[in-house]
Amino acid sequence: MIWEPTQPQEPEPGPQAIVDAFFDQDAANWEAIYERHDVFSVIHQHRRQIALGWVQNLDLSPATRVLEVGCGAGLLSVELARRGYDVASVDSTPAMVDLARRNVVRAGVNVSIETADAHHLEGHPDESYGLVIALGVIPWLHSPEVAVAEMSRLLQRGGHLIVNADNRARLNHLIDPMLNPALGPARRAARALLKRGRPHSQETPVNVLHWPRQFDAILARHHLHKTRALTFGFGPFSFMGRRLGSEGGSVRLHLKVQSLADRGLPLLRSMGAQYIVLARKEGPDGRRR
Secondary structure, eight states: OOOOOOOOOOOOOOHHHHHHHHHHHTHHHHHHTTTOOSHHHHHHHHHHHHHHHHHHHHTOOTTOEEEEESOTTSHHHHHHHHTTOEEEEEESOHHHHHHHHHHHHHHTOOEEEEEOBTTBOTTSOTTOEEEEEESSOGGGOSOHHHHHHHHHHHEEEEEEEEEEEEETTOHHHHTOTTTOGGGHHHHHHHHHHHHTTOOGGGOOOOOOEEOHHHHHHHHHHTTEEEEEEEEEOOOOOEETTEEOSOHHHHHHHHHHHHHHHHTTOTTGGGOSSEEEEEEEEOOTTSOOO
16 A cells, blocks of 8 residues: 555635635626616615715714725725815725725825725724724624724724624515525525535635624624614515516615615614614713713
């Protein structure tokens, strides 16, 4: 019998590396969603409009220091810089950082952009920002609470955080047995079986969903007092994993259902795909200043 040395196995990529690789390969698509007209894109455009509207209502001084965590293509950072704020941005994905820098140069504004993990923002001093924004970040983190703690650390006392989570109570999941939260354990077991033996290069991240009260509790543990919140985004809808309706029909349905939710229709108002919160930082004693 001839002994043959075994080939060393490559170490499994960590959760953040899997997420970074996923967004690195799809960076251009995450910029294009702000130009497209499909329901997924329309929902993300609405998210940016909500955030900008809330910022405007905060009546911040023009020189307020703002940090965008997970800036993606940098389009929100560009808009904030145009409004006169002192903007810094971070993203963990090199392709996104490059894209954001190109958009900043193209827009002719001044935004500091660097590569950084939302879980580890050591390069930024404590209480150095009046506003922190993190859109589309929490669902892709392996430890959302660690990232929330970091964002709270960076906020000045009385400063504001605008952040969103993916809503576990989203309507389009509740009506599809293949997506309903009650069947989550079975789906996770099936994914684990499919994952066995699959090359690491095919790893795809799974986004984390939160119940709104669960996410509120995370914020509260880090002295972030919720002042406004809403859910938004209805669609695309499916049944047994099969998409229902055309793209145009999906957009029209989303807009109609969103209009009802915005009017405060019971139950529906809490069933949007995303949950967005405006919070204000208080001290451990509950004081804002």
